[in-house]
Amino acid sequence: MKEQVENLLKIEKERIIVSDRKKKEEHLLGIGLVDNEKKSRVYLNDDGYIYANGTVFLDKERNEYYKESAAALEVTDEEYIEICKYFPPSKNVDNKNNGAETTLNVIAIIVLIGGIIGVIICLSTITWIEVAASYGRSASTIFNPIGLISAIGMLLFSITIWASLKVLSNISLTLKQIDRKIK
Numbered sequence: 001m002k003e004q005v006e007n008l009l010k011i012e013k014e015r016i017i018v019s020d021r022k023k024k025e026e027h028l029l030g031i032g033l034v035d036n037e038k039k040s041r042v043y044l045n046d047d048g049y050i051y052a053n054g055t056v057f058l059d060k061e062r063n064e065y066y067k068e069s070a071a072a073l074e075v076t077d078e079e080y081i082e083i084c085k086y087f088p089p090s091k092n093v094d095n096k097n098n099g100a101e102t103t104l105n106v107i108a109i110i111v112l113i114g115g116i117i118g119v120i121i122c123l124s125t126i127t128w129i130e131v132a133a134s135y136g137r138s139a140s141t142i143f144n145p146i147g148l149i150s151a152i153g154m155l156l157f158s159i160t161i162w163a164s165l166k167v168l169s170n171i172s173l174t175l176k177q178i179d180r181k182i183k
Helices: 003-030 077-086 099-127 145-182
Strands: 034-043 057-059 064-072 128-131 140-143
Touching (some): 003 064, 003 077, 099 128
Antiparallel strands (some): 034 064, 057 064, 128 140
């Protein structure tokens, strides 16, 4: 086998081992198997913020800030397999970082409800117009086709905006799920 292929495979195997170790540690911490005597470092995330309270330290070698937290209890592979039988790793998608998607969904619902209310108002005010009495005639209501067209246009516009925002939100959530699966 060529050296480049061997290096590529070696790097990928190491990445998979590190990823599996990280998932194992997160699972053990999630079910409460914590070794309070050992500490692990949690460095700044990509945004540059640590989402935790407490003391933050500076790693002078890496020139990055970190927070110390309890490490997962070390278990053998056999013990971990046994633990997974009774406490399987969660495959749920976490929704803690879906702020933009939630905002889009809320705006979409507000636009749809506002459009429906606007259509009802348009139908009751500009579709049927009350004509004042004149020259001995009594007051009457007449149908205004332009009012009906305006109301239908408003309904179609609000439905289109609602659907577009929902599609954008779902695309973003799907991309996040794909990103989590790749990592």
